[in-house]
Amino acid sequence: MKFKKLTSLALATVMTAGLTAACGGKDEPGESAAPNAGKDAGVNVTGFPIVKEPIKLTFFAGKATSAPANWNELPVWKEYAKQSNIEVDFQLTPAESLTEKRNLVLTGGDYPDAFHTARFSSLDVANYGAQGIFIPLNDLIDKYAPNFKKLLDQYPEVKRGLTMPDGNIYSFPTFYDPAFKSVLIGTKLWYNQAFLDALNIKAPTTTDELYQYLKAVKTQDPNKNGKPDEIPYAASGYGSLLDELKGAWGLGNRGNMHPRVDVDPQTNKLRFIPADPRYKELLEYMNKLYKEGLFIDNVLTIKGPEVNTKLAEGVVGASETNSPHAIGGVTIKNFVGAPALKGPHGDQVFSRARSPLIDVGAFVITNKNKHPEATVRWIDHFYGEEGSKLFFMGVKGLSYNEKPDGTLEYTEEYNKDSSKFVSWAGGFYPAMLTSKTFKGGEASAPSMAAAKLVEPYWPKEVWPAFTYTQDELNRFSPLSTDINKYVDEMTTKFIVGDVPFTEWDKYVSTLNKMGLADYLKLYTAAYERYSGGK
Known part of the structure; x- marks a missing residue:
């Protein structure tokens, strides 16, 4: 997966991608709106082929820059067509223009049987579902999607997160195996072990130790070249580090899908993190690192590839990135994962969960689809181990081999050019990702070891994105936009010192005047709807 680029303190504003609307559709929950739903007699409920007579489906699909240009010629999809008796015509649209072209297709009415890797937000899913364009999947999942139904039963929070306010499920998501903590984390905090050894310092486990280590990197010449060329901390933006450190102040106790809202342990009510006094303490800590020159000079503007170059040069003491040892085209050594840090009050929560x-x-079926049962069976395969293996590894003997112990490894041909075999590069795919079937950087030994360090401090509950009714959304969207823009601006100003911390009370007062109480009231309604499904 790509190095996560954070060019500012945009800390994932509160989910326009996770907001949804329910306009009160014409279908009852679980009722399929597809023209021939329940009438596709040629569908085998289990096993292969999926259909007795061959059928052809057309899918609109979003293509990331790193993904192959023509999916229809890939071995993975040719093999699955043989197995399933279903031929899919993938009509690709570049990710850069995906939203515009996707909306034009839907508005024009000439849309395909399904949308694959199309990056629909929950809002999109609920809106088009309410209009009857995306069909409800509840009953179809029960009968034709045993793999996916098993996941929903096993992880009820996923089912609640997929269920729109009208009670319907309209989509299949990207699903990461909860046991695969490395990929759930994404970017991680890494230390330069060579610097730790040279300085005779143990890996920092507290925020104070992190400060002392970064200070030593800056002042004690750990690369022993007699030059002050060491960079204590390098990354593209402050955002990931800020998210990483929140847990050391007891913030972010419901994970990072809601980076600005969690539960106040004192009141058991929702808390707006950027208005909490402990967030002020966190910003003061970040400001100290900034003032003392412990960040790379152009931290707000530097791009990911430039950071990778600095990591490869061996001059960086710490970084927030994905898997530094597995970044394509750059040889980066000596980096080891950091634990969840303990803060000044004794808090130690891994807030980036x-x-x-x-x-x-990631995948929706439209009301133009004449074979909804077969389509659900087609997509369900990728939420089981065999389908996940096919999706991420390709065809056995061609792009991967299986060792006697059951582990999988790519062939030499695949490693030379993966784009000839599979289509998943770029993410946003409808499939289940596991450590056995996914061999990206997150599955490497260093990344898995890094994840093990923070796993003991994983929050007891991690929220997915919530859903909103249309009425809630009409009020919430402008509040969310204005409040989060203001928080972004002020967070940066506090960290770099453009605004002194004597202005903190004024900052909180401004948030209140902007409608923070109403924002939290609407947020609470969405949370209670989510938690009420437990």
């Missing part, structure tokens, strides 16, 4: 429900709208 994410829900396994990653992308809600």
